[in-house]
Amino acid sequence: MSYPPELQELITLVEKTRPARLDRARSGESFPALTLKERQERLNEFHPDYRAEAKRALAVGPNKGDFVPVELADLLESRSRLDPDRVRLDRIDVETDILIIGAGGAGTAAALEAMQAGVRVTMATKLRHGDANTVMAEGGIQAATAEADSPCYHYLDVLGGGHFSNVPELASTLVRDAPEAVEWLERLGVLFDKYPDGHMKVGHGGGTSRKRLHSAGDMTGAEIMRVLRDEARNRRAITVLEFTPAIELLLDQEGRCAGAVLLNLETKEQYIARAKAVILATGGLGRLHIQGFPCTNHYGATADGLVMAYRAGVKTCFLEATQFHPTGAIFPEQNAGLLITEKVRGLGAHLLNRDGQEFLFALEPRDVASACIIRECSQMGRGATTPAGRSGVWLDSPMIDLLHGEGTVKRELGAKYLQFKRFGIDISQEPMLVYPTLHYQNGRLVIAQNGETSIPGLYAAGEVSGGVHGKNRLMGNSLLDIIVFGRRAGRAVATAAREAGTPKKLSLDHVRSFERELAEAGISDGKVGPMLLPNYAPEHIRVSMCHRL
């Protein structure tokens, strides 16, 4: 299934402009970057987040009145899966010091730190340990480790990328802790790309002023996750309950978070888990398919933590800002939505329209690059169209071997090379067709520096917690975010658990009062949450389906 003739024809236009573009790249010239003003104009006009009709005001809860994507609003206003009156809270099934909900990168980093601090940890996770967006982060993790760099330049990049909307304390914690985070991972045995003398290989990402992306091939997140998981498996103080998502937080009578109601996805049995403190590390929301966009997220990215915490009264921030990654594959059809790491552009590949012409500086921040691509394919009418009718632009990956030597693509982008080779496309020889894809949730629970939320005993880390990236995150800062804030939350929670002691009587009163609020707002459409699993059954099956067993 290599490129059909009409696309091969267009590839010749890319090849025609390539030698001159290579010459310019070699002499250090690049397509002029947009000014801050021009960036804003592109965003206002073309970024999906800036479309007013895709949002509506929340009718209930701590962020009542805020405009958020309609798909998310529906879920935040959903009813509980439980009838609080029928849950027996006096029968404790799982007793632990720390309950961590979600077992991706942030949850596992938190578990390892909490365990080090001497407390018992139970991780409850919806799918397998490590089924998380962490494994899908390809390009790298940012940290100012090089001599020409410092946490201050990293800070400036983070804030500029986030349009200066970031919470300053969180952003500065992120950049300050970054070198330690990378060192911690190195010590755990993560295979970072290095020179023979041990120096880390670093590269640029969109919006970086210094090369500071540390990578492990093009599967940095997968490597980090498998190492963290392996380490957690070595530790008896960490228990992992797989296929056991939380469906509701539990507070105690004093309003402290003291556990959660868990659900065994296979037997449908509910477990009451009691803990001295809880960390929410449930990740993102790509599977809500905001505005019908394809997404790069894993199967379980359904905003469960946001929904549960919102019901319990935790305030959210930046919910209006979803991140669209500029380069999702659109061909072959089977790869549509698949993430093409920013590392491809970091290694020098240009983005080109159907005429083989550059139309943006390839390493603009993600939202700006996405807006530029959407503009090129819509208003400018210069997108290349696939047989399935998708329009996109070329990502000129063959430049990489020509700039860095033969074999670079296979070595540095091995996983991507294989994913395309399966469909007869050699990305070291042929460019890829791309279009923005739903990638990341910038909007999330409000936290303080150690992951504290507004509810005592409830912490949050990773993609479910927010403010650090503001409205827009730069590449390589989410792997950093989960490690930095996962570790901080893990340490903080251990202290909190020791101070808190055994929880008081458990309560679901927050669910009752949220449901009253829903009733008062006249919301009774029967929707329940958290969503847990996407339902991809086609229409003709759904209409004739008996209820799920």
Next chain:
Amino acid sequence: MDDGNAVNQKNDEKLVPIHIMGRTYEVPDSLTIMKAVEYAGHQYIRGCGCRGGICGACGTFYRLPGDYQLQTALACQTVVQPGMMIMQLPYFPANRPDYDLETLNGKRDGNGVPPPSRDVLHESVRQMYPEVYRCVGCATCSRTCPMDIDVMDYVALIGRGDLEKATEVSFSCIMCGLCAIRCPAQISQYTAAMYVRRLTGRYLTPKAEHLRTRVTQVQAGQYDAKLARLRSMRKEELVALYAAREREPDLSKPGEWKPKETAWL
């Protein structure tokens, strides 16, 4: 089409029969196995993870009509073929002994305790995974691997003690476990390789000394005052600083480029 939203029936689509654990369904011929299973009406609990070929949740065996050979695939990465008989294997009880990476020498690494020697590391693999030495050389694992890894090769490399090379060969392993399921010598190749890769990352790769220098600087508080200044800056000042940033050239060699402005280093 992994655009996430449900794939609905269309008039112009070509349907082909596939057999999911023995039951026959008609599905569009353009779908991946995973999408086809969902099109048939299943809602995954197990056997579905990243949907992008990197998590190893959807290891699948299948057979095609008229072919005696058992084939393997990742359900999210493989397009259906007419008559395909599909079985996913979402879990496998692999052998995986616990260990402590910090105390392979018998004592906690660091603080004057020398790191374990190569022989000690190799011996620890032998102790934990003695079955690696019982490889019969059938290469079923290599033929089975959906990531095209030469599994038998890295098994042999582990046996010879070439842990770095075994690390390199096994690097793109997604730990789906299909190799171990098929191994007649009952080797858990992928868990052994995980252990070997961590040994390599921790003990056989040169340490990043510049990283340690930077961590020491951070811990000594070298950037705290500067970061505090940045945090308290008005937006206009920050914007000006941001706009004036120098950008390290893309093709500069490591350590070669020196910024002109060094106020924030």
